[in-house]
Amino acid sequence: MLYFVDYDKVTWHKFIWHKHYAIRFSSFAWLAVMKGLKTADILSERNIYINPICPLCEKEEESILHLFFQCDFSFEVLITLIPDAGNFLLRPTILQIFEFLDEIQRFNSNERNFSFLMICCLVYFIWRERNSRRFMQKKASPMVVLNLAASAIVLKSRRWKIWENFAASFPSCYIRQTGFQVDQTPATGL
Numbered sequence: 001m002l003y004f005v006d007y008d009k010v011t012w013h014k015f016i017w018h019k020h021y022a023i024r025f026s027s028f029a030w031l032a033v034m035k036g037l038k039t040a041d042i043l044s045e046r047n048i049y050i051n052p053i054c055p056l057c058e059k060e061e062e063s064i065l066h067l068f069f070q071c072d073f074s075f076e077v078l079i080t081l082i083p084d085a086g087n088f089l090l091r092p093t094i095l096q097i098f099e100f101l102d103e104i105q106r107f108n109s110n111e112r113n114f115s116f117l118m119i120c121c122l123v124y125f126i127w128r129e130r131n132s133r134r135f136m137q138k139k140a141s142p143m144v145v146l147n148l149a150a151s152a153i154v155l156k157s158r159r160w161k162i163w164e165n166f167a168a169s170f171p172s173c174y175i176r177q178t179g180f181q182v183d184q185t186p187a188t189g190l
């Protein structure tokens with residue numbers, strides 16, 4: 001069973017600004033955690049009114065908590081990339097996912113940073129899809145968003161010295177790479 005954590009007592013900066021962070025992805029994750037992304041609820045507090053309905057699921061009202069990851073759309077992307085995230089009793093927040101990944105004992109520091117990078121990257125591509133739908137009326141499916149994120153994650157991680165190990169530890173991410181042969185040995189990671 002997973003429990004909520006008092007995040008005021010933890011330093012969560014390490015989840016976003018770790019050794020192998022990508023500035024583009026980490027910046028958006030930081031903004032999301034700090035409630036700096038201009039969602040409909042935050043804009044309405046400034047007397048700026050846009051359609052309050054989430055453009056991803058088109059059912060619930062848009063907020064940071066909804067987008068990450070109460071929304072059916074973003075939650076589907078999350079649990080496909082990180083199947084263990086489906087074990088939460090309630091749909092997790094960004095910080096709850098970070099904390100969960102941080103406590104997985106089998107991860108070494110590189111795997112842990114890789115998992116943090118996955119979340120930052122997901123936030124970026126989900127936010128990008130939200131903007132695409134809201135401002136350009138262009139819609140991609142959850143699997144398209146997932147594949148975009150997985151490709152970006154793998155591309156970024158290939159600059160790390162031991163990137164080959166990640167394919168076995170994170171098969172749900174690497175299996176999406178066309179032309180990349182995933183090791184068939186039992187996964188030790190997600």
Ligand SMILES: [Zn+2]
Binds near residue numbers: 055056057060066072
């Ligand atoms: Zn939604």
